Amino acid sequence: MTDLRPLDGGDIWDITVVSEPFTTGSEEVEAAVNRLQDRAHEQHWDLVIGLTELPLHDHEGRHLLVETDPDQRTAVLSLPALGGLRMHSRARRAVRSLVSGMADPATDGERHVALPRLRGRWRLLLGMVLANRPWLLVPGLKSALVAALATGAVATVNSTVWLLAGSMSWWRLVVATIASISLVVGWLVIDGELWDRPDDDSPQAKQRSRLYNASTLLTLTVGVLICYAALYVVNLAWAYFVLDPSVMGGYVDVPIGHGDLFVLAWFVASAATVGGGLGSGLESDEAIRAAAYSKREQDRRERLAGDD
Incomplete structure (x- = not known):
């Protein structure tokens, strides 16, 4: 007081x-x-x-x-x-x-x-996503990050990966990025059982579930994007540290410059995100649960039951 x-x-x-x-x-x-x-x-x-x-x-x-x-x-x-x-x-x-x-x-x-009907919904959705604090997902994805970093470190020095990265056009790299992030987000939703279902068939319940699910997907997407960007930076630094473009180009018989390392790190980040995210056995973490209003709702109910 x-x-x-x-x-x-x-x-x-x-x-x-x-x-x-x-x-x-x-x-x-x-x-x-x-x-x-x-x-x-x-x-x-x-x-x-x-x-x-x-x-x-x-x-x-x-x-x-x-x-x-x-x-x-x-x-x-x-x-x-x-x-x-x-x-x-x-x-x-x-x-x-x-x-x-x-x-x-x-x-x-x-x-x-x-x-307002339309603009107000976007404003509310933005507020819900920021209230979820998606940047706090990074500690919750630590096991996936460790697995992805290990995968990226090995892939960076693999000559087959060099050839694959060099053969891909920019739009295929963009598609690979979107696909890798979508797979990890989908896996988080399924593994964490974060998808909210309406309590009844009323329009209000269905609208609430749609709003909850949209905020959960956006929160997870932003969190995974932050992890992806961090993974890209680490892979790029690792590639510049261990690889010599002239030696690498002579090994694969293809002219390679320092600019190609950016493409290599991009391709490796996408591949490592999928490998690390889906193959790491993501643990149930409080930060991931907090990304979903429906899960926080369960916590509220349990807290109320305990108080009663």
Whole structure:
């Protein structure tokens, strides 16, 4: 609990910060608001604002940024709906505005703020992906990275790989990159059972599952891309360290320059990504589970069951 005195010299505010899991049912905004109101009555709070990483929607299926109940002085704010960029500053401004609006009885604020139909969905999806923090997937893929680095180190000094890399056009290398990343992402989804299925046949449940699955796929893709880029840099440095283009060209009877090492490292990165990712027996890691809202939802339910 923190004491806060307003700049205008008014009453001192006692601010209490509580962290607890919200379940899937709280994505229905009325359920979230009702839960906050019950909590406020239990604790005798004058005003309560809930911040959630869950996407909120109303009974019409529209995604919401915020829902307020001025009469009960209750509001719930969806953090992913802020878009993910400059999250802390945007959240502070939003909370400050909500507190000011609900603390002043004369203020007639909006009861809820809905996101635009199309642009709002992309904004919400971006916020969900950034909330998943895809860069934290790299430690979760450590076994795949180790296997891929070992595969790449061996492939770099293989003359057959040199010939294959030199014979491939740029568009085939691009296809190989896309295919290798897609295979690893698909394997992560299957191995980690990260694909979310609707709880029922309602349009809201199906929409939520589509949103969850899209955020999971994008999060995993960004994480694997980071690993791919790191693998490429390491392979390129290794190739420059151990290979002499003139010696290599004489061995395969093909003129090779230093620029060809970039193509070699590109081809090896794609091959090593597939070999390392699919052949390493990816362990179940908390960072990988955190990439999926559905898995975090299971963790919330288990935490709630433990508290009960």
